[in-house]
Structures are given as structure tokens and as C-alpha cells.
Amino acid sequence: MKDIKHFINGEYVGSASGKTFDNVNPANGRVLSRVHEAGREEVNAAVNAARAAFNGPWGRMTVDQRTEILHKVADGINARFEEFLDAECQDTGKPRSLASHIDIPRGAANFKVFADLIKNVPAESFEMPTPDGTGALNYGIRRPKGVIGVISPWNLPLLLMTWKVGPALACGNTVVVKPSEETPTTTALLGEVMKAAGVPDGVYNVVHGFGGNSAGAFLTEHPDVDAFTFTGETGTGETIMKAAAKGVRQVSLELGGKNAGIVFADCDMDKAIEGTLRSVFANCGQVCLGTERVYVERSIFDEFVARLKAGAESLVIGPPDDETSNFGPLISLKHREKVLSYYQKAIDEGATVITGGGVPDMPAELAHGAWVQPTIWTGLKDDSPVVTEEIFGPCCHIRPFDSEAEAVQLANSLPYGLASAIWTENVTRAHRVAAQVEAGIVWVNSWFLRDLRTSFGGSKQSGIGREGGVHSLEFYTELKNICIKL
Numbered sequence: 001m002k003d004i005k006h007f008i009n010g011e012y013v014g015s016a017s018g019k020t021f022d023n024v025n026p027a028n029g030r031v032l033s034r035v036h037e038a039g040r041e042e043v044n045a046a047v048n049a050a051r052a053a054f055n056g057p058w059g060r061m062t063v064d065q066r067t068e069i070l071h072k073v074a075d076g077i078n079a080r081f082e083e084f085l086d087a088e089c090q091d092t093g094k095p096r097s098l099a100s101h102i103d104i105p106r107g108a109a110n111f112k113v114f115a116d117l118i119k120n121v122p123a124e125s126f127e128m129p130t131p132d133g134t135g136a137l138n139y140g141i142r143r144p145k146g147v148i149g150v151i152s153p154w155n156l157p158l159l160l161m162t163w164k165v166g167p168a169l170a171c172g173n174t175v176v177v178k179p180s181e182e183t184p185t186t187t188a189l190l191g192e193v194m195k196a197a198g199v200p201d202g203v204y205n206v207v208h209g210f211g212g213n214s215a216g217a218f219l220t221e222h223p224d225v226d227a228f229t230f231t232g233e234t235g236t237g238e239t240i241m242k243a244a245a246k247g248v249r250q251v252s253l254e255l256g257g258k259n260a261g262i263v264f265a266d267c268d269m270d271k272a273i274e275g276t277l278r279s280v281f282a283n284c285g286q287v288c289l290g291t292e293r294v295y296v297e298r299s300i301f302d303e304f305v306a307r308l309k310a311g312a313e314s315l316v317i318g319p320p321d322d323e324t325s326n327f328g329p330l331i332s333l334k335h336r337e338k339v340l341s342y343y344q345k346a347i348d349e350g351a352t353v354i355t356g357g358g359v360p361d362m363p364a365e366l367a368h369g370a371w372v373q374p375t376i377w378t379g380l381k382d383d384s385p386v387v388t389e390e391i392f393g394p395c396c397h398i399r400p401f402d403s404e405a406e407a408v409q410l411a412n413s414l415p416y417g418l419a420s421a422i423w424t425e426n427v428t429r430a431h432r433v434a435a436q437v438e439a440g441i442v443w444v445n446s447w448f449l450r451d452l453r454t455s456f457g458g459s460k461q462s463g464i465g466r467e468g469g470v471h472s473l474e475f476y477t478e479l480k481n482i483c484i485k486l
């Protein structure tokens with residue numbers, strides 16, 4: 001049984017308490033490894049190592065030296081692609097076809113994108129007149145913030161962790177990462193790649209554990225962490241924000257959503273079905289950007305429902321090592337309980353179950369996995385918890401609408417505002433509706449099409465701040481203005 005240890009100051013170390021917890025493969029319920037649970041002692045050691053590295057070699061490196069190393073980190077991930085792929089698929093149960101196209105490639109690319117960006121981002125300057133006529137020159141310079149606390153989620157473990165660590169390091173910061181207790185392996189493995197790439201000890205540190213009264217809380221309560229970045233549930237985001245407030249630390253939060261898809265009668269139906277299928281069922285519905293509410297113009301409602309049903313029923317449910325499977329399990333039996341509670345609620349409230357609504361029959365070796373059926377409902381009221389609360393599972397509710405104004409009102413009716421997908425071939429309507437939808441990210445005739453230079457993040461209760469491109473640099477640096485009297 002492999003132990004997964006913390007990575008502190010360039011070394012893998014166990015917990016002084018000896019406390020460990022099991023890392024379980026959600027496809028079959030088997031224990032993959034024992035993970036060390038960090039106490040305050042380990043978190044403190046990690047923060048001190050990050051501080052020392054920040055004040056040491058890493059803080060003194062030039063941008064060119066740092067970016068060269070970050071390219072080597074990306075190359076190191078790609079050189080060990082299969083190891084990262086195996087680890088990610090075992091920790092999450094997700095199909096290899098998904099992780100090999102999204103999770104691992106993006107996990108590496110995030111380092112390259114921000115290494116290149118930091119070398120090419122312009123600084124601002126302003127000339128100003130002065131009463132004595134000689135004038136003055138203002139210019140802005142960016143400096144790293146310091147030690148960044150990174151708390152990363154279990155749905156896209158490597159991708160979402162390096163989406164934060166990449167820009168943080170590119171800007172000259174050092175990090176302490178607390179990966180989800182559900183998916184520790186690729187974050188731990190990255191320590192080896194960092195070391196081999198020449199990242200100085202203490203720049204990248206990993207502590208494992210849970211949230212409350214465990215590594216997550218010890219990290220966010222630690223006074224010597226300069227800022228925190230988190231992707232995950234809104235409630236946890238509030239807890240982190242409260243802890244960060246002590247000592248006035250900045251937070252970057254990408255939180256929950258209950259994203260709306262809006263399908264107009266003038267859409268390209270093939271595109272709308274393909275895109276909606278992916279946005280509802282990809283990663284077993286465990287994508288913050290995914291669609292759980294679909295609003296369809298009444299005249300095409302029946303056809304759309306029938307075609308989405310057919311698409312859902314054509315998904316191949318199976319474990320990652322079955323190359324044909326494109327639909328894996330949920331992350332854990334605990335999360336499945338939550339998702340199934342909404343499946344039950346839908347039935348209790350009289351929903352029409354178009355497809356799914358329960359647990360699929362799985363072969364004996366998978367019977368202990370966190371499997372659920374891809375599910376589609378219609379007929380629920382707009383205020384049903386199934387329609388208003390984030391389920392984070394492979395399910396959606398479809399509702400007809402009769403006007404553009406009604407569709408926009410429905411899409412904007414919740415306190416969330418992360419993402420939305422609009423399907424229409426009318427360009428004017430696309431721009432008009434996209435401008436009105438209250439979301440940080442709006443796709444038109446597409447979903448999860450990602451240019452990493454663009455702003456990425458949620459409005460309302462879906463988050464604070466933006467990641468991506470220069471927006472990440474805004475968070476991971478302190479901008480200073482210098483005014484020179486001429």
C-alpha cells in the first residue's frame with residue numbers, strides 16, 4: 001500500500017501524528033493508498049519553507065530564469081503523462097478519454113501559458129504636467145505577493161491546481177497547496193516533477209488533509225500566508241473568506257453555480273444537443289461550468305428533450321480502464337448520497353423522469369463504486385430545490401420558454417452567476433442575450449471552449465475575482481506606482 005506524504009521544502013515527509021486516511025478509487029471502492037493528514041505542525045513547516053524560499057533563491061531569480069524552469073515543469077508532466085493519467089483516473093474514476101484530453105494536457109499547459117504571459121505583459125506608465133512645468137513620470141511595477149495558499153478541488157484535480165500554481169509561481173510567489181482529500185495523488189506527484197525541473201526547495205509545498213479542523217483550516221488560519229485562492233463550493237468559499245479576513249488577506253474564489261443553458265428555436269440543433277450533452281454529463285456532471293438547468297424555446301422543446309434523452313442513453317458507463325467508457329462514477333459514495341437525494345426529491349415533487357433517476361446495474365467488481373445514472377427531468381416548478389440548488393451531478397432539468405425576455409429572466413433568477421451556454425444561429429440575438437445573462441463566462445454555440453488569456457470566474461455567489469491571462473497576474477502580484485519628478 002503506497003503512502004502519500006506531504007511535500008515540504010523539497011522532501012516527502014509524513015505527519016508527526018502518524019494520522020492517515022484512505023484514498024479510495026470511486027469506480028470500485030478499493031483503497032488505493034494511505035494519505036498522511038497534516039496537523040498544524042506540518043502546515044507550519046510548509047508555510048515557513050515557502051517563506052524562506054520566497055526570501056531566498058526563487059525571489060531573487062529573474063523572470064527568464066523562472067519561466068525557463070516553469071517550461072521544464074510542464075515538460076516534466078508531459079514526460080510522465082501516463083503516470084499522471086493513471087493517478088488522476090484512479091483518484092477520480094473519470095474516463096481516460098477525458099483525462100487524457102483535458103485534465104493532464106491542461107495541467108501541463110497552465111505552466112507554459114503563464115510562463116509566456118509573464119514575459120510579455122506590458123507595464124503601465126503616465127506622464128503628467130506639473131505646475132513648475134518640468135512634469136513627472138509615473139510607472140507601475142509588479143512584485144510577487146509572497147506565500148499563496150492554494151486549496152484545490154477534486155473534480156479536475158491537476159488542471160485546477162496548476163491553473164493556480166502556474167501563475168502564482170510565474171509571478172515569483174511560493175505556494176502551499178492543500179489538495180482535496182479525495183484526490184491527493186497528482187498534486188503529490190508534481191513535487192517530484194518540480195524538483196527535477198530545478199524548482200528550488202520550498203517553492204512548491206503540499207499538505208494533505210480535510211477542511212475544518214484539519215489542513216485546510218490550519219492553512220487559511222496561518223498568519224504568514226499572504227493570499228488564498230480556492231475553487232469549490234460556495235459555503236467553503238465563505239469559510240475561507242472569513243479566515244482570510246484576519247490579517248486582511250486577499251482571496252480569489254471560483255465557487256458553485258447552477259448554470260443555465262438557453263436553447264432558441266433558431267439554434268443549430270445538432271450543435272445544441274452535442275454541446276448540452278457534454279455540459280450536463282461530462283466528468284459525471286462534476287464540472288463547475290456544467291449545465292444543470294436547460295431552458296428550451298417551446299416550439300422545439302419536445303424534439304430537444306427526445307434527442308437529449310437519446311444522447312444520455314447512448315453514454316457508455318464504465319471504469320477508466322475500459323477504453324470505451326465515456327461516463328464514470330461520482331467522486332465518492334458520500335457525494336452520491338447527495339446527488340441521489342436530489343434524484344429522490346425530483347420524484348417526490350412529481351418530476352417527469354425522462355431518463356435515469358437512479359443507480360445503474362454494475363458488474364460485481366464495480367458494485368462498490370459511486371455510480372449513478374445520467375438523468376433528465378422535466379415538469380418541476382422553478383422554485384424546486386432540484387432547479388435552484390447546485391447538485392454537481394450528471395443531471396439536468398429542462399423547461400420550455402416562450403420569449404427571449406422570459407429565458408433571460410429564468411437564467412438570471414438564482415443567486416449564482418458562473419457560466420451559461422446560449423444556442424442560437426441569430427448573431428444579433430446571441431450578442432443581446434449574452435450581454436444580459438448574469439454570469440462570468442458565457443458561451444455561444446459552444447461549451448468549455450477555453451482561451452486561457454480570457455477572464456474566468458463567477459459573479460454573485462459564484463465567486464470573487466477573475467483568473468486567466470492578466471487577471472491572474474492582477475491577483476498574484478502587488479502593483480506599485482512610482483512617480484518621478486522630472
Ligand SMILES: O=C(O)C(=O)/C=C/C=C/O
Binds near residue numbers: 160286450
Ligand atoms: O478551464 C479552466 O481553466 C477551468 O478553470 C475549469 C474549471 C472547471 C471547474 O469545474
